[in-house]
Amino acid sequence: MSSEARPFYRHHVFFCTNVRKPGERRSCGLHGAVEARDHAKKRIKELQLARPGSVRINNAGCMERCELGPCMVIYPQGIWYGYESEADVDEIIDTHIVGGQIVDRLRLK
Template structure:
């Protein structure tokens, strides 16, 4: 596997009335994840990138981390460092943001 972990951040936009991750700071989250990973020298081990719809609109902005397949919902830019430090670096998912299906 090329990356130890892969983070997909929904940046999809749909017409109203559905709430959409893209208009709810999706790209801001992408940039925050990328900046944090670069700052920590992890961009070659962990990839963060924008994604289309993750089909979790009601819980957006949403993020999924692979290979675990853990989904996070209602993620804010302030949550990024916690996800990076706890989940991506220390392999401890952030329970308060985790979506359980």
């Protein structure tokens, strides 16, 4: 048995779904993050990737990047993405999660 630690999931995806009170700084949860997370969960299930050792989609509280728009991060790679639509989420799933390539146009720097 290897002493090298391995992640439980090949991709563990966190969507910021934080909601702030009106008048406070921007929050992802008020800009489509919950719907985007739900869409991602559905797509991952359709692709039969929702299982231990493969892909997990989760909520996250504030990840301190809300001013950049709704965001998500994929671990263990630690790649941060911003998105504006379900099509963007699909591109991240198809290109990064399935295809293993980073989607540069959506990557948060």
